[in-house]
Structure formats: structure tokens, C-alpha cells
Amino acid sequence: MASELTKTDPKKVGGFYMFRRAVLRGLAxxxxxxxTIVIFIWIFTTIQSYILAPIETTARSTIAWVIQDVHRELPNVAPEETRxxxxxxxxxxxxxxxxxPEKIYNFVYEHLHDQPMxxxxxxxxxxxxxYRWLKxxxxxxxxxxxxxxxxYFTGKFLAGGLGRMIWNASERHVMQRLPIIRNVYGSVKQVTDFLLNEQxxxxxxxxxxxxxxxxxxxxxxxxxxxLLDIKDKAGEPVITILIPTSPMPATGFTINAKKSETIxxxxxxxxxxxxxVSCGVVVPPQQQTQASPVAGQIQARLKEKEKQDSVDEPQQGNG
Known part of the structure; x- marks a missing residue:
């Protein structure tokens, strides 16, 4: 068994490695x-299913109920008549x-095409x-x-003293007292306050x-x-630092460190x-300890091209 493993064809291993590398590169x-497309499709279908469709159904039913002119039967009309x-x-x-009314009937018939009335x-x-108003x-x-x-009007109302007082009271006495809802609501509120806070x-x-x-x-x-108390205890200037996390710097840790212990x-x-975000892959040019291999290859090719151009110029002049 050991001899079989040692006799593995390096070409096959190399070929599989190159194939896997190409697949992963294409996937990346x-x-x-x-x-991105999947996320946008999911957002659109969610909005359509849970916002647009219920609103359209409610509006369609309400308007149809208000404007309908429907008769169960008409006087002096034989049962076999259709018009x-x-x-x-x-x-x-x-x-x-x-x-x-025939004009309503014909309008719907024209827009349904092959669908049944x-x-x-x-x-x-x-x-x-x-078809008339809810396109x-x-x-x-x-x-x-x-x-x-x-x-806009909600923001204007809640920006005032009375509106803010009513909203704070409702949060305190309703949202923060319901057993399960208060946990979900509190977490969502922290996220939205962080993302939408004007400060x-x-x-x-x-x-x-x-x-x-x-x-x-x-x-x-x-x-x-x-903070002043931390500064007094440390006996020297202290700064507050946000340590972001990779690859999502929107979250992180807040620490307080002596200014002398930072660079x-x-x-x-x-x-x-x-x-x-790149997890240390993208290094600023002025902070690179050595040039990347790709950059070195590019520089070498540029120098080689310059040498070739300098050799070709005298030949063209002699010609």
C-alpha cells in the first residue's frame, strides 16, 4: 500500500491541483x-409578497366594492339573454x-386576452x-x-416633544414588557440606531x-x-480606540489605551x-516591507520592454 502511494503520478496530482485552483478562482x-443578484431578487420577492401584494389586494377590493355597478337580475329580460x-x-x-356594464365587461375582456373571464x-x-389603476x-x-x-411626517411628529414623549412611553410600557418581543425589538433597535443615527x-x-x-x-x-476618570487613574493621556473586526469592520471592540502605548x-x-476588509492582503504602498511578486514581474517586464525599444530605435534609424 505504501509503495502504491509513493508511485502516484505527479502529473495527475499537478493536473488536479491546477483544475481545482482554476475552479476556485472562477468561483471567487x-x-x-x-x-448580489440573489440578494436583490430575495429583497424584491419579499417586498412583493409581503408589502405590494397585500396593499394591492386591499386597494383592489376596496375600490371595486365602492364603484361596482352589479345587478343580480334586470327587469323585463329573458333568462337566455346575455346582453x-x-x-x-x-x-x-x-x-x-x-x-x-358592457364597457366594464369589454375593457376586462380585452386585457385578459386568453384568460377566462x-x-x-x-x-x-x-x-x-x-388593469385601470393598479398597474x-x-x-x-x-x-x-x-x-x-x-x-417624513412620522419623523417630524416624533422630533417634537409630545411625539417623542408618546413614543418613549409606548416603548417603555409596551415593547419592553412583552416577553419575546422585547428581546427581538431591543436587538433590532440597537442595529437601526447604529446604522441610521445622524451622529x-x-x-x-x-x-x-x-x-x-x-x-x-x-x-x-x-x-x-x-474618559476623565480613566485618564486620572492612568496618570497620562488615554485615548478611546475602536478595534474593527475582519472582514466586516462595521462591528468591533471599544478599548481605552494609554497614548504612549499606541503607534x-x-x-x-x-x-x-x-x-x-481584505484581512491584511491589501497593504498600503508606503507600508509594504517588500514588493509583491506580481508587482516585481510587472516591473521586470516593463524594463525588458524598455530595453527592447532602445535596441529597436537605432535599427530603425539605420534603415
Whole structure:
């Protein structure tokens, strides 16, 4: 058995390795756009299923109930008739024997194409409302405008003293007292407050600090000059540092460290974020200890091309 393992063809191993590497490289390239498309499709289907569809159903049913002109029967009309005049209006009979105005019936029939007509007069009016006023190119912008107005007036109301007092009281006495809801609501509120808070965290500079233990350096963003009690106890300047986590720097740890125990780095905030998100792969040029192999190959090829061009120029002049 051992001899069989040692006799493995290196070409097969190398071929499988190259194949796997190519597949993983292709997956790394294709995964981000595919996942982005999947996420957007999921968001769209969720909005359509749980927001658009219920709103459209409610609006369609309400409008159809208000404007419907449906008669169970018309006077002086034989049972076999499917078209009759009543009160200076032409009516058409539906499958269940109800009568609706012919203009409504024909409008729905034209838009249904090959689909069967609704059996009831109320169903005809629902389809009429859907095709007349509830087209997606009209409902989506209208819903978006209504949501913006609702958020605007809600924000204006809660910004005032009375509105904020009512909302805080409802949170205190209702949301924070329900056994299961209070846990979910509290977590969601913390996330939304962090993402939507107008007072954004201001990072002043990038530092390196020995965290979580001596000899292990972490990148951090200075947010403030720490607390007065900590500064007095330390006997020297102390700074508050946010230590972000990779590869999602939106979360992290807040620590307080002596200013003398930190190193101020010569990199920008964007470069620090790139370093953290890439898990240390993307290093700022001014902080690289040595050039990357790819960069070295590019420089070598450029120098080789310059030499070739310098050799070709005299030959062209002699020609």
C-alpha cells in the first residue's frame, strides 16, 4: 500500500491541483455578482409578497366594492339573454348570472386576452380596477412616494416633544414588557440606531495597539480622548480606540489605551479599511516591507520592454 502511494503520478496530482485552483478562482470571480443578484431578487420577492401584494389586494377590493355597478337580475329580460339595456346603459351577463356594464365587461375582456373571464360581477370589477389603476408602473412609484411622506411626517411628529414623549412611553410600557418581543425589538433597535443615527462616529486617525495581548498588534481608529476618570487613574493621556473586526469592520471592540502605548500609523482611513476588509492582503504602498511578486514581474517586464525599444530605435534609424 505504501509503495502504491509513493508511485502516484505527479502529473495527475499537478493536473488536479491546477483544475481545482482554476475552479476556485472562477468561483471567487463569479460568486460576488451572483450573490448580489440573489440578494436583490430575495429583497424584491419579499417586498412583493409581503408589502405590494397585500396593499394591492386591499386597494383592489376596496375600490371595486365602492364603484361596482352589479345587478343580480334586470327587469323585463329573458333568462337566455346575455346582453340587455337598462336605465340607458348596456349590460352584459356574467357566468353566474349577474349583470355588469358592457364597457366594464369589454375593457376586462380585452386585457385578459386568453384568460377566462371572472364568473362574478364583483370579480369583473376587481380585474377592471387592477388593469385601470393598479398597474405596477403606477403602484410602485405611488407606494414609494407614500412611504416617503409617511416617514417624513412620522419623523417630524416624533422630533417634537409630545411625539417623542408618546413614543418613549409606548416603548417603555409596551415593547419592553412583552416577553419575546422585547428581546427581538431591543436587538433590532440597537442595529437601526447604529446604522441610521445622524451622529456618526468620527474617526480622527489610525493607530496600532497591542491587543488582545502583548506582542499582538491590532489596527484601530481613535474616536475620542477617553474618559476623565480613566485618564486620572492612568496618570497620562488615554485615548478611546475602536478595534474593527475582519472582514466586516462595521462591528468591533471599544478599548481605552494609554497614548504612549499606541503607534500612530502613516496610513489613511480608507487604506486602513481596505487592509481590514481584505484581512491584511491589501497593504498600503508606503507600508509594504517588500514588493509583491506580481508587482516585481510587472516591473521586470516593463524594463525588458524598455530595453527592447532602445535596441529597436537605432535599427530603425539605420534603415
Amino acid at each position: 470571480i463569479a460568486a460576488p455578482p451572483l450573490l 340587455a339595456e337598462y336605465d340607458s346603459e348596456i349590460y352584459r351577463k356574467t357566468a353566474n348570472g349577474q349583470w355588469v 371572472p364568473a362574478s360581477g364583483y370579480g369583473v370589477y376587481e380585474q377592471y380596477v387592477q 405596477r408602473e403606477l403602484t410602485i412609484p405611488s407606494l414609494f412616494a407614500i412611504c416617503l411622506l409617511a416617514l 456618526e462616529i468620527q474617526f480622527t486617525r489610525v493607530v496600532a495597539v497591542e491587543y488582545p495581548r502583548k506582542g499582538m498588534w491590532s489596527l484601530g481608529f481613535v474616536t475620542s480622548e477617553s 500612530e500609523l502613516n496610513i489613511t482611513l480608507d487604506q486602513a479599511f481596505q487592509f481590514i
